[in-house]
Amino acid sequence: MAAVPVDLLKRYEAAGQEHLLHFYPKLSPTEQEDLVAQLTALDVERVNRVFKTAIEYEKAGASSAAINPLPASTFETIIGEPEKEVQWREIGLKAIAAGKVGVLLMAGGQGTRLGSSDPKGCYDIGMPSHKSLFQYQAERIGRVSRLAGGASIPWYVMTSGPTRKPTEAFFKEHNFFGLPEKDVIFFEQGTLPCLTMDGKILLDKPYSIAVAPDGNGGLYAALRSPLSPSDSKRTPLSDMAARGIAYIHTYGVDNCLVRVADPVFIGYSITKGAACGAKVVRKAYPTESVGVIAMRGDKFSVVEYSEITEAQANEIDTATGELAFRAANIVNHFYTREFLESIESIEDQMAFHIARKKIPNVEIPSGEFVKPAKPNGIKMELFVFDVFPFTQKMAVLEVPRQEEFSPLKNAPGTGVDDPQTSKRDLLAQQQRWLEAAGAKVAEGAEVEVSPKVTYAGEGLEGVKGWILTKNGSADTLEALHLLQ
Template sequence: MPDYRAILRDALSPRLERDLTLLPSVCLSDIPEEGPFGRVIREPSVAETRTLFDHGIRELCNGGYALLILSGGLATRLGAKLPKAALPISPVQGKTLIQLHLERVRRLEALMKPGTPNLPVFIMTSRFNHDAIASYLKSLNYCDLHEGQVVLFMQDTAPYLQFNGHDFFPTSLDGSTVAEAPKGNGDVFNALSRCSEFMDHLKCMRMLHVIAIDNALSRPLDPELLGLALRFPGIEVLNKCVVRRRGENVGVFCLGKVPCVVEYSELEKLPDASFLNGSSTVYGNMCDHLFSGEFLRRIIDERLFELLPYHAAKKALMSSNATGQPAESNGYSLELFIFDVFQFASRLLCVEVNRDMQFAPVKYRADCDMSNLLSVQHRMNNVARQWLESAGAILGDGFFEISPSVSYCGEGLERYSGMHLEGTLYIE
């Protein structure tokens, strides 16, 4: 067993670079001669995205692409008994997050030419939710994907530690067992190295798209993202990002010796954070990453993931003799972050996307409260309305939901041109 007390001491010690700046940004049409790496490409135009999408769809038909969904977390901030993957979230049908992601994959396959390979989907779980997610997927018939096409694999756990840095949280009266939590999304590389199905695919993998389970507007295996990556030979990592709102709980893309992300909970630890308050645009991390197969093979074959640092996150936990959930944080969880692998990439790029169309994370109870106008349901409704209006529909009041089996990102809605639509409407 690792020395988690020593790991915690290291995680709590200052290690952030002093001379961090923000990643510079550039338009896709103004890529400098020295190349785009280490930059953010500002949101491409509509014409550019159409070209990228078409290129990406053609490339998906060639095979060698796979999706990975990070779903090992405990969803403690939601206070839900169900895994986050199985939370009903869509505004009309109450579809779950995992349904939305897998149905979008199915839509992509429908857009690809007949006879092309299926798109493999890997889902990282933990021992806390693996059985529930596996059972739920089976009840959904894998959203009409082939059973063998969807592979679940488990990440590791680490014990919680009390604030004194020495004691664990016992879960039995004799202290023989202690409370544990998943090791964070950065444990994905270690977990993948033990997944035989993934390692078989990795041999000829071109790119792996990694998304978080909680983004209801995520575009799995996004053809636009693939099309953009293919413009830059040798690219190792391509990240989606959004313009960060002041105080928003998302990590920040920065530039030090190499491009990196500073997690929002660690911004206060920066020796000098004044660069975040200037006039330059601050870009936030969406946990939406495209990795090249070559880069992943190096990370796993050379076991570079073993060099990733742990981060200490404050948590509110109760032990076996507690009478209820503590009102304040009373311990630490130890987590690995996927973005720390960026240190091994020399050809990394970010692309800005439209927050309203592509970023609606489910983090807190308010995010799925229909009475909250900023909830995920309202944001999904806004996307559906925009797609329908772009197709020429005339909309009245109401809630709209478009099945991913009908449209991946607004295509295929031409038949609604000129139609008057209102009320609660599910389009399938």
């Protein structure tokens, strides 16, 4: 029976986590190897730092800093501003054409709430083409590439442990949806150990640490992690650097209206000299239960609706006549690569959020596997917007909700943010585009326009005079053939 490696034992004793080796003498050789490999790979010192910072942040409670609307210098809108939109689009397309833009998709979630065991991006919301969310996004990337003269737009797809293999398999099965395979780069969201209430790491087997995903904010650390065990030196960030990527558009998988690699947003952020940018939509009404991007003291922050007083929620911006706190967060961001590279230096200051949970685990010293009836431990998560307070140069762009945001969160038939509302919103957008181009869509007709044909309504001049009906007339069939 092999002895515990001395250096490993000393390291874990120094960290106060040596209990993880309690069962080591009784393990099989294979189990010993597995445990040593896990403990060697784990940055236990970082785990302790993250726990300490999270506890201190929680004890400190909510910040007493005053909450104020965004400064006018950092917040603009494209609603009713067509000239600015055109200008920013041109700047964005030039950056894309120069090969300076990449996109980063946060796709670690499963479709459990949708009744699916597949990754969420595989989901079919019921459109006539039955395309998946992944396919719509891939085809939008392809369309932007063509608008920018055929430029390469690398797509960094962040999966999680449970979704990586099925996501990769889905892309291969569909031939990467027409994109070059070399430009689709998969990597994996990290995990953090589950802890006792006093910060001791839990075991889920005598030879295995209990872990949980580290939140969508884990993407910052994941960008510095190896793309694969066989290629330990290549990381998403190093790949971006090697390709000359300077700007990255980041978004979540569950928005069927998302404009991937949006040249308007990219051009706006470049124009503002932003290191970090965020797209927002206007709050539907003052008390809508959404987080808004605002100032907490002198720092950018996402402020939860529960933190805003009724008076603040109803406050009016005298310059615009709109709500002062209206910048609803939709998890749609811009970064410079330089800023992403700098986050490592401030990561220890970013406080993870603590969730107290019932965590099944192997008890020490008994070795009994227990399923607790009440919360017995904590999981820690970082949110992608937790970096905002550390951002000096930020820009926020307001976009029309009906054109860019329809999230898929809930089970079919819920009536809110479900597959039916996603389908409704996407078809409605495409009908607006067709009618703006001079076509007529009959009531009840479901006419789908492929992203291969248009990204944001451009290029549809050929449909002028078409009548698109529900009963499958010649015009309808011709439209569907040409447009899909």
